[in-house]
Amino acid sequence: GEDVEQSLFLSVREGDSSVINCTYTDSSSTYLYWYKQEPGAGLQLLTYIFSNMDMKQDQRLTVLLNKKDKHLSLRIADTQTGDSAIYFCAESIRKSDKIIFGKGTRLHILP
Amino acid sequence: EPEVTQTPSHQVTQMGQEVILRCVPISNHLYFYWYRQILGQKVEFLVSFYNNEISEKSEIFDDQFSVERPDGSNFTLKIRSTKLEDSAMYFCASSRSGSTDTQYFGPGTRLTVL
Numbered sequence: 001g002e003d004v005e006q007s008l009f010l011s012v013r014e015g016d017s018s019v020i021n022c023t024y025t026d027s028s029s030t031y032l033y034w035y036k037q038e039p040g041a042g043l044q045l046l047t048y049i050f051s052n053m054d055m056k057q058d059q060r061l062t063v064l065l066n067k068k069d070k071h072l073s074l075r076i077a078d079t080q081t082g083d084s085a086i087y088f089c090a091e092s093i094r095k096s097d098k099i100i101f102g103k104g105t106r107l108h109i110l111p
Numbered sequence: 112e113p114e115v116t117q118t119p120s121h122q123v124t125q126m127g128q129e130v131i132l133r134c135v136p137i138s139n140h141l142y143f144y145w146y147r148q149i150l151g152q153k154v155e156f157l158v159s160f161y162n163n164e165i166s167e168k169s170e171i172f173d174d175q176f177s178v179e180r181p182d183g184s185n186f187t188l189k190i191r192s193t194k195l196e197d198s199a200m201y202f203c204a205s206s207r208s209g210s211t212d213t214q215y216f217g218p219g220t221r222l223t224v225l
Contacts, residue, residue, distance in 0.1 A: 031213065033213070035216070041218060042117075042202060042216050042217055042218035042219045043154070043202060043216040043219075044216075045213065045214075045215060045216070048213055088154065090154075092214075096167060097142070097144065097156075097159035097166055097167045097209060098144075098156035098159065098167065098169070099146075099154075099156065099204075099214055100156070101153050101154040101155075102153065103152070103153050104153075
């Protein structure tokens, strides 16, 4: 079946790197996404990676994809208080229009 | 940067009433979607819409739900007779092409059914 799993909470000190992990089950994924949701706000597309890529870097964000283990991670370098949010891992799969979301990881920044 | 907009941001309704949630997708996008997020749960796909018809729908999208593109810019989700369990955040999304393209989400409408 289609499922995306991620841990629910992560606490990180300001200035450290945050690493949010995700696993998925469907091997026919086309894109894998990271969405950010700040309190009371919608889903902001943070970054995405094609399923045939291993890594994508975009400023402070690094996405790593291990397709064999069906494992996706998001690394945020030099974590700031503004990074405090819920981060959703998601995938799109072949022959379907839907995006399948994880439950979201709440990132808490410690001073 | 173009974005998806949704109105209202918060809708409160009585059980059994009809509600219409409105969305304006990004102007050059051709595929439109509705998702919902019940408090504390995952974001769930409801329906996709292309070329004036439903392309795909989930088992949640039963006869109580309908979608429409009444004009060249709006995309609506109607719930005919709301139930308490319809209380959720409803997100609209759009993409230029179908399942191989990135979906951009609106800010959501929080629906509260009393």
